[in-house]
Amino acid sequence: MADVAVSVKDLCIDYRNLAHISIHQSIMNPNALKKADVVHAVRGISFNVEKGEILGIIGRNGSGKSTLLKAVAGIFQPDSGTIETPGGRVSLMSIGVGFKPEITGRENIMTSGMLLGYTPEYTHNKMQEIIEFSELGDFIDRPVxxxxxxxxxxxxxxxxxxxxxxxxLVDEVLSVGDEHFRKKSFAKMQELILDDNRTVLIVSHDIGTLRKLCTRVMWMHDGLIKEIGETDPVLDRYQEFMQ
Structure with missing residues (x-):
């Protein structure tokens, strides 16, 4: 039996929709916060990802994909259910997550390494490789x-x-940037996942990318798993659904 890298059981994540409540309203009427709409972002889902598997996650906006990924990364705390990652160290590749905007790119590299549990020496040794791949040049020493x-x-x-x-964990990052960098990052991703010991979860709307990279696909809809299985059949049915 294959080793399980990620195990999700009966996972529920809710949040309150406060967008329609002004600061003045919340101060004048504290009960307004209690009456705010509760959004059930993830509703009691369960699934396992085996070690070395590449699982694609697809679904229309608001289906709970990114919320799920942030929960697996430990950024969101589940309201109920469990997430276990006996497969090892977890990293989330997602725009807008994890960087401190007031410090430089170089300083953020060191901070990211520390948060992932690496020693300063290890991250420092990887520094030039990271800077060269990013193609940021002198911007690496400017605030993010x-x-x-x-x-x-x-x-x-x-x-x-x-x-x-x-x-x-990859959240839409492969589809951002100029054409040259998209091709380079896609090639690097292919290289990374050739390692049978690495487990990858990819959230993307790019069906072509999921077809090329993934061993399985999970289709999420309204916080639930609508279907999970072999890549091409699930994506075919998703495309039919979205037409």
Whole structure:
């Protein structure tokens, strides 16, 4: 029996929709917060990912894909259920997650390495490799708040790809950036997942990418697993559904 790298059981994640409540309303009427709409982002799902597997996760916006990935990464705390990652060290490749905007790209590389559990010496030794892959040049010593979304995505990918972890979570990063960098990052991703010991979960709307990379696909809809199975049949049915 194959080793399980990620085990999710009866996972539920809720959050309150406070967008329609102003600060003034919340101060004048504290009960308004209690009455805010509860959004059931993930609703009691269970699945396993085996060691060395590449699982694609697809679904329309609001289906719970990114929320699930952030929970596996330990960023979101489940309301109920469990997530176990006996497969090892986990990293999340996602735009807008994990960087401190006021410090430089170089400093964020060191911080990211520390958060992943690497020694400063190990991360420092990987530094030049990360900078070269990111193609940021002199911007690596400027605050991340000055970066464009494309530059942010390049640094995100470079850090996660070069500081190789056992479980890699990818949230739409492969589809961001210029054409040259997309091709380079896709090739690097293919290289990373050739390692049978590395487990990958990829959230993407790019069906072509999922067909090329994934061993299985999970289709999420309204916080539930609508279908999970072999890549091509699941994606075919998803495409039919979305037409």
């Amino acid at each position: 708040r000055t970066y464009s979304s494309g530059m942010y995505s390049k640094l995100t990918f470079a850090i996660t790809a070069m500081l190789e972890t056992d479980i890699l």
